[in-house]
Amino acid sequence: MLTEQAPFAQPRMWLEPTKAVSDDELEAIHHASLRVLAETGIDFLNAEARALLAANGAEVDGDRVRFSAELIEQFVSLAPSSFSIHALNPAHDLHIGDQSVAFCSVASAPNVAGFGAPRRAGNREDYQNLLRLCQTFTSIHLVPGYPVEPIDVHASVRHLHATFDAYTLTDKVNHVYSLGKQRNLDVLEMTRIARGITEDELAEQPSLTTIINASSPLRYDDVMLQGIIEMSSRNQVVVITPFTLAGAMAPITLAGALTLQNAEALAGVAFTQMVRAGAPVVYGGFTSNVDMRSGAPAFGTPEYLRTAMVGGQLARRYGLPYRSSNVNAANAVDAQSAYESVFALWGAIMGGTNFLMHGAGWMEGGLHASYEKMVIDADLLHMVARSLQPIIVDDATLAVEAIAEVGPAGHFFGTQHTQDRYKEAFYEPLVSDWRNFETWDEAGQPTAFEKANSLAHLAIDSFTPPALDPSRREELEAFVARRVAEGGVETDF
């Protein structure tokens, strides 16, 4: 079953992305964002960042930083429209931008559910198991954060053990949480060791990602700015993502939430280019809405679908790769989790996303990761990839002769035209159960959840870690041991 997956390959978005606002409306959002940046400004809660902003011409007043339109456009234009990220396994290197799409696993869930146990706090065993799934499913291209937080590992050393697990259980691109400069430095060094390269080579080869969230509205926190400084200065990948929930941290109107998203994103992107011109950066959109009755965040909604499309329009306007997400707010891996997810995928993919965060395993508005949802999503991502394969139209595929040969009331099963193609013609799902009712009934009426559960067990039971040069592994072990002995990092962030 799992060995029959399509090989690891990034899809290419060959369809024209959908415009959910007109070009004029897009310009109106752009100009409104520039007004916000020039008139209200953004708080940057880091003195080093403010000094760099001031030196580059931003207007700094206490924590507040204001940008002229020209300053934003000057620095945003320095960011590359695409770049490569290098994985431990070169077969898992990624191209980010242009028409390429990269699918990420879920990241940062504090809880975990499934694999035979109820929802529980994140822990290292589940973290490791989810990494095994991330490595197994070829439709998961990178792991941009802990699929679930290993809370049972002390925060002072969590990044050390978790990164060790990531680089010994997967050979895909990984991530560092920007929660203080030393964490960035530790994981940068572990990435260098795991890839077996020098510091100079690392700075030439983006190999590590970090997600930088604006604390919407209009604030970049200290640790996030430290993260940009450490990562961008070393030419590593920064994904700027404002968290603009319309009605809560952002205006209730979609145009207003997008204005705020865009203002925050532009300020963040511009800052990365002040740190290092040409540093790889991704424009992130995460605008959704809250349930106005309860204040609960909602995902995969009609509002999400449209703002995901506009996010792509904005990113393309600036020539930046675009991050969107596969999200839902369901507590159970039921129909809701699936339809909200595919609505989110609809918006993200038709919005032209290049970097699909939380592609597999995200549940409950991000509050838990699910084994079974990760398997179902891995299948959905394969379906999306297959959907993004062009239809081949030529004399052979138009099949006029085959149609003539079969004629009225005939059947195509036995024709040579079919025989020549049947093995590769259609996507074969991992999870979907297409058996007829009687056979399915006799099998005990398994649902997609149960099928996904058995596939998760199969993947984890049969897991073989990817090859890692023993000397690199020893060096990683020694680095972790030393840094743990030193007490890790401060945890008063």
Next chain:
Amino acid sequence: MLTEQAPFAQPRMWLEPTKAVSDDELEAIHHASLRVLAETGIDFLNAEARALLAANGAEVDGDRVRFSAELIEQFVSLAPSSFSIHALNPAHDLHIGDQSVAFCSVASAPNVAGFGAPRRAGNREDYQNLLRLCQTFTSIHLVPGYPVEPIDVHASVRHLHATFDAYTLTDKVNHVYSLGKQRNLDVLEMTRIARGITEDELAEQPSLTTIINASSPLRYDDVMLQGIIEMSSRNQVVVITPFTLAGAMAPITLAGALTLQNAEALAGVAFTQMVRAGAPVVYGGFTSNVDMRSGAPAFGTPEYLRTAMVGGQLARRYGLPYRSSNVNAANAVDAQSAYESVFALWGAIMGGTNFLMHGAGWMEGGLHASYEKMVIDADLLHMVARSLQPIIVDDATLAVEAIAEVGPAGHFFGTQHTQDRYKEAFYEPLVSDWRNFETWDEAGQPTAFEKANSLAHLAIDSFTPPALDPSRREELEAFVARRVAEGGVETDF
């Protein structure tokens, strides 16, 4: 809950439909279809139809009919690009074509599941209950066939009793099965009575739909052609739909399956216009694929998504309204049923469908209708409709002032900008459960299925039939009584 639904309103497809093949590729499919029609031809299993085809210039040889490209283009061009359908309740009249979208219920399932009982053969009680749901949910715009077949009503009189139920439990546009001329005539008469109009008025006001399936490959059966003759001659709505499953009744290549679909559809559309120039007709696409291991039909697949988009490109090329469908192959109302459905919706909606068959309640490749899936789908259709509302971009919605007022680290909940808009800002779902985990857990961890089940009960328990003029109701009763006494129709179709 149910009273808070958005009012009955057809969405408008304001987004640019997605092109899944280039314009040149589309022309290649078009020309290949014309070659099939000119060289291989199609069997028309009805002498009256063949005579009419011959009289209009088609080449008739036994059952086989061949069309020149000019003949096809001449007659297809006579079909209207849009038209209205009149419902019993004028508030439920529909516009078919242009950028309008109409959402249909499921139709023609032989089995039914849910509402507290396992999968069972279709019957009148479930049929009536599903009609009640069709009437209740404002996102279901018409009922183009029996949501489930009332198999316990004898086939000779089923159409009489079922149509009586449809016109007393709903006031939305309905349907007649083209299974022999007399059925068409009976239901046309019942439609005339229910609408309280004359035969001449009925012929001026399309009020009834029928689905005409080609028996792919390349055959129109006798009863289907009788249906076109009776319906098109009276200016009623014919939805031509080839059933082209790639790998079975159609070539295994998507381009080939689309070529066959298009050939069959064009022949059917042209024939409607020979019966009556200007008669309302819809171009239907139903190309999917089979599981090549088992031969089972698959729906909501990556193949379906793309062919649904191309179907729209073809229909628009001919200036015809486009029918697509909301389909899945799941046995259970689980994640699979939902993700396959939304993949199908993605293809259909981005393909620019005007007439979405099986919009609510279809399961198991059409082999059963589900109460709970109908409720979930009704919610999905509302979500699609909301997704098709343009984002309003103006000074007020861009919210630059509101953003300035709130400033960094603030919150938008309490602002006047939010207060002025919170009631209507976002879609409020019927089914999705956005409660936090603890609350949801205390409530017994209900899934979407359970929520949908309780909504189905609520809708049916609180159902009030729509108003129907008592004299029309009596006339319908008398008509049914008379026709039942006469023995109904022959059942040797």
